[in-house]
Amino acid sequence: MEQYDTHATADPFACSVNAFETLMGTLSGDQASAWTHAELEEHLDAAGRELLRQLLQDHLDLRALREEEQVRAGASLVVVGPEGRVRPWRETGHARWLASLFGLVRFTRVAHRGPGVGNVHPADEELSLPAGRHSLGLRRLAVTEAVRGSFDQAHDAVTRRCGKVLGKRRLEELVIAAAIDVDAFYRAQIPVPCSRQIPLVLQVDGKGVVMRPEALREATRRAAVKAAAAGGHRGRLAPGEKAWAADHLTTILAGHAARTAAEMTADADREGLPATRRETVDACHRYLTGHLDQLRYDTALANGWPIATGAVEGACRHLIADRLDITGARWGLPGAEAVLRLRTLVANGDLDAYWRFHSAHEHERLYPAPGQENYNLTA
Template identity: 70%
Template sequence: LRQLMQDHLDLRARTEEAAARISAGQPAVRGPEGQTRTWRESNHPRWLTCVFGPVRVNRIAYRGRGVSNVHPADADLSLPAGRHSRGLARLAVLEAVRGSFDQAQAAIERRCGRVLGKRRLKELVVAAAVDIAAYYTAKIPTPCTREMPLVIQVDGKGVVMRPEALREATRRAAAKTAAAGRRGRLAPGEKPNRKRMATVACVFDTAPAPRRPHDIVHPPGGRSETRPPRAGPKAERKWCTASVIRSPEQVVADAFAQAEARDPQHLRDWIVLVDGARHQLDLIHTEAARRGITAHVLLDFVHVAEYTWTAAHAFHPPGSREAETWAADRLTAILAGHADRAAAEMSAQAAAEQL
């Protein structure tokens, strides 16, 4: 594949040379500043590292006194300013968002060989993200009907930081923990006093998708094959933002501003999806009241299911049929609109267990 890429570039170089000889009397090439390049010089090479490996690009340079060279072939091939191709930059971004930079570099090396160092990998990822804000600013939301709900989703994500990047209170707590000595063992996933909380928000449109409780939670004995589960809603025209630097108030306000740009007259049903964090709920209610918006706040069912399964394992052995049946009954009742009754039954059972 690398040789095929090289042969393609060589053929383009010969074609460009032949076309230049035919059009020798045509107007000269102009640079980005408008100045004419009156001289033409063939065989100007540059290296390009792509997903198949390094290749050599020969092209014609159009030159002028006191100005930089112009290479029309670079624009025709959409070559980047640096050495690494846009395909390799795209691969770097796709791998970087899945894990650490070390893991991304290892994944690229397994696929493409040693074509990219860790420092250059970071530079490609940063360069790919510089125009995200401008892209969202220029993007015009697609109009929707009043029957299409407008959804705002807000969540928090702890991000492990270097010690000097921690917030002051967290840094002092980390120093105090370090002075007290190391603990023998941490809980799974625990990273005490090493994180900053990033606020993540998303705005999207979705078409209503009515479902039954058993479409989401299967009965303990399994679903019947005679009635397949209905498909859930699909997010469309997503807008996402996240920040570990800006305050949660600013991120929530940005999300509401994006939603209001899609529905300035507040004619659609506004749904806010949260994980139950009290601080986020306070910010959402405050922002909605400030803008005069009636929002329907929904608790993410995944978090509800996690808490319900924790309670099921407190009453029954983990992995048992009894725990599965117990959790399925409560989750089905919650989806059917009987959350108060399910919570009361859990409290009563917990009180009975203590007795």
């Protein structure tokens, strides 16, 4: 990162002022007067981000200076760790990096130390710094980009805006970590009351996505191996099979699902289907006979009730397929579930509220009150 030279001054934002004046000098110079608007935008995008980064750096330096002055003045600050033990020693000069929306900055603070215990940094708690290097703002940007496109596209988008502050693998890890509080967030929501006169109807659908073999649950893995041994799954029907399927679907719509189930097993017996194909017929038979009370399509059609599942299927496509089923995607369970939860937040318009909830809980996990267990200390 470029550093700006300044004269000795007590102004804590001297570097930022110098950066701003340098930018103004460039824009008022002869070279910039020949630039097109696109060239001006490109220069301001890079120089403006660096100016913002320098402002953040100067502010952090000012906070560090004030904390060190308190130490030199002998301020009697008693610091107690999460386990309840006092940290009697103070040591300046403990630095850590923070990858922000504007680039990398370095924060120096005072470590409060004690025999046989980890360091405590009160300044980290005041800033609510994360356990790792990447700021919450950067993490939210990673989430926003990752739920709308591939991780490669998300990484490119973050790099264009923030510079090289985040690797692709780390981006995936941050997205997974960002979804940790989704279930708790929705459990904490107060449901809207519903009267007895308003029916509540729930309908669900499923969508298969390509998973990495090592990420499959055991039952799914066995089923995949069995399907592969049987020659795989045919995605298309032959012309004759389409006419047969259409006839049986029409029969079901007419309210005769039981007859369809019986005819299917009779056809299978007559054709002498092999075990692998017969199993599919038997599964269909079990489904139809087990849901006869739910297959009264004739009643729905007679009353003019909609029976199409377009709304649910459309939501399933939007929520799952548009992201998890993109070309070349191969998923593990943690990544797929995290992206799905976060896409649900975005679709519900709850991302802003969730991020406030998540940020508060992340602070509680990192900076627990004395006496709490299972705490994590920042670097």
